[in-house]
Amino acid sequence: MISRSPDLIKFRGVVVSPRNLRSFHHRHPPPPPAPTMSDLRPPEHQVAGHRASANKLGPLVDGSGLFYKPLQAGDRGEQERAFYEAFSAHAAVPPRIRDAFFPRFHGTRLLPTEARPGDTHPHLVLDDLLAGLQAPSVADIKIGAITWPPSSPETYVAKCLAKDRGTTSVLLGFRVSGVRVVAPGGAVWRPERPELKALDTAGVRRVLRRYVSSVSGEGADCSLAAAVYGGEGGVLSQLHELKAWFEEQTLFHFYSASILLGYDANAVSATGVGGGVRVKLVDFAHVAEGDGVIDHNFLGGLCSLIKFISDIVSEAPETPPLAP
Numbered sequence: 140m141i142s143r144s145p146d147l148i149k150f151r152g153v154v155v156s157p158r159n160l161r162s163f164h165h166r167h168p169p170p171p172p173a174p175t176m177s178d179l180r181p182p183e184h185q186v187a188g189h190r191a192s193a194n195k196l197g198p199l200v201d202g203s204g205l206f207y208k209p210l211q212a213g214d215r216g217e218q219e220r221a222f223y224e225a226f227s228a229h230a231a232v233p234p235r236i237r238d239a240f241f242p243r244f245h246g247t248r249l250l251p252t253e254a255r256p257g258d259t260h261p262h263l264v265l266d267d268l269l270a271g272l273q274a275p276s277v278a279d280i281k282i283g284a285i286t287w288p289p290s291s292p293e294t295y296v297a298k299c300l301a302k303d304r305g306t307t308s309v310l311l312g313f314r315v316s317g318v319r320v321v322a323p324g325g326a327v328w329r330p331e332r333p334e335l336k337a338l339d340t341a342g343v344r345r346v347l348r349r350y351v352s353s354v355s356g357e358g359a360d361c362s363l364a365a366a367v368y369g370g371e372g373g374v375l376s377q378l379h380e381l382k383a384w385f386e387e388q389t390l391f392h393f394y395s396a397s398i399l400l401g402y403d404a405n406a407v408s409a410t411g412v413g414g415g416v417r418v419k420l421v422d423f424a425h426v427a428e429g430d431g432v433i434d435h436n437f438l439g440g441l442c443s444l445i446k447f448i449s450d451i452v453s454e455a456p457e458t459p460p461l462a463p
């Protein structure tokens with residue numbers, strides 16, 4: 140586990156030095172003044188995880204480019220905060236990896252919530268990874284055949300194991316937890332959670348093909364596969380860069396973390412290339428120390444995802460259709 144005290148961050152028995160912390164704070168200046176309740180709303184493009192409602196805590200945004208994730212109950216919230224603090228300041232994490240693949244962490248903030256009227260709750264302040272995308276097509280893919288960290292209570296292991304076996308996690312090393320695809324004209328395709336949980340291997344392939352298709356309804360033409368998955372800066376090249384880091388890093392084991400894919404459906408169909416393709420990691424409530432061992436659970440799932448996406452790119456039309 141990653142330990143934290145008010146002034147020091149300890150990771151793998153090493154206290155992250157105050158000098159590193161100072162440089163961290165220098166690189167990450169404090170966010171603007173706290174938003175009020177009327178500024179805050181659940182993110183329109185959230186595809187998985189706990190959602191904010193009248194009686195449940197969930198993430199909030201205020202349109203400023205920040206994403207506020209409530210600290211979760213038990214020690215989970217503190218674990219996630221400890222991860223962000225250790226990761227943000229850790230000298231062994233390459234800055235390029237931190238900047239390209241992780242939301243920037245701006246500390247924590249007490250915010251009012253609809254679920255707890257009259258009270259405030261601590262939230263992690265993160266970059267909104269979808270900021271700047273006009274019409275975000277988003278997929279949350281939970282990586283790893285195993286989704287619980289070692290030493291989890293037996294009841295939690297049993298709950299996770301049932302979900303991992305009941306979805307494609309055990310078989311493929313990943314599962315699709317959430318997806319939304321914006322079609323030409325703005326219609327949004329967004330399967331419900333039970334539908335995603337019931338996907339088999341063929342179903343996962345269908346969803347990953349649908350994610351790069353420019354159709355309304357159920358079909359898939361994969362017309363955006365070359366622009367979104369393939370090519371320079373596309374999903375595949377980013378996943379390969381991430382994989383190269385996972386082949387070496389032994390600092391953290393990312394149980395139950397997700398890869399969040401995002402692109403701008405408007406930009407990609409208008410230009411035929413690019414579309415602000417994003418590949419990011421989210422959800423670090425169950426990260427454990429790596430203890431000098433590679434994260435083979437995450438790495439295996441990542442390789443499997445790369446294979447699925449590579450196959451889609453090789454079968455797809457080479458160039459996307461020209462914009463009308």
Ligand SMILES: O=P(O)(O)O[C@@H]1[C@@H](OP(=O)(O)O)[C@H](OP(=O)(O)O)[C@H](O)[C@H](OP(=O)(O)O)[C@H]1OP(=O)(O)O
Pocket residue numbers: 187188189215281302316317332395422424425
């Ligand atoms: O609360 P539940 O049963 O909906 O489960 C959450 C999962 O939703 P699901 O039912 O699989 O769609 C949820 O899955 P998604 O992120 O939606 O795929 C998480 O696994 C969440 O755990 P944590 O936030 O990583 O600690 C899960 O929360 P915990 O079960 O760990 O509390």
Ligand SMILES: Nc1ncnc2c1ncn2[C@@H]1O[C@H](COP(=O)(O)OP(=O)(O)O)[C@@H](O)[C@H]1O
Pocket residue numbers: 182184185186187188189190198206208242265266267268269277279317397399421422423424
């Ligand atoms: N930094 C972020 N920027 C934008 N969207 C995010 C960010 N972090 C998470 N999300 C969205 O919120 C969802 C749930 O996030 P996650 O951290 O997995 O929460 P939970 O712990 O409740 O599962 C993701 O599927 C994604 O849609």
